[in-house]
Amino acid sequence: MNETLWEKAVDFHGHTCMGLVFGYRVVEAAWRVFGERDVDEQYVAIVENDNCSIDAIQVLLSCTLGKGNLIYKDYGKPAYTFIRRKDNKAIRVTLLDPPDENRDIIRALREKVDAGQASETEKELLKTKSEEQIAAYRSRPLEEICKVQEVDAEIPERARLFSSVICTSCGEKVMEPRARLQNGQIVCIPCSLAYTRGWGTA
């Protein structure tokens, strides 16, 4: 594991955690296939969760929400698709669940800490075990951490620029394709939800 790049990810994310380790390892899997480091907009990432792991992908692969090359699907799955723009080569990386001697111990200790029932010794032990777990996942073979498959993937359309309209309810600007009509009046989504509360939002 490249120490400088790991530090860069920790800096960006703000702390060290298992999620970030997984994100780093997923990025490593992408580098292994594509053999290149980050270049602006070179990759499109489609991520199927929004946990800590995504920060490693943003900072190390330069896939960001603002550039439109980070696409989030709220599926709650530890799955990541990377598409290289220049040739459409794509891989899907999914996390595996390798044996982990620390997992159950950490879970039990965390429950105690959260319930306010942990002794100082147990709190210390949780810290030590968590650090141990992070170190283990940083160094274990990539094949144990994730599965990599080549897939066919379409690069989603680049963000287009739309004109704005003014919401008649709050007076704020909203891009035209996101505006709604309510009793013949143009409204933004939050304002339309306020009216339809209890009736579903479709």
Ligand SMILES: [Zn+2]
């Ligand atoms: Zn985190």
Ligand SMILES: [Zn+2]
């Ligand atoms: Zn509004």
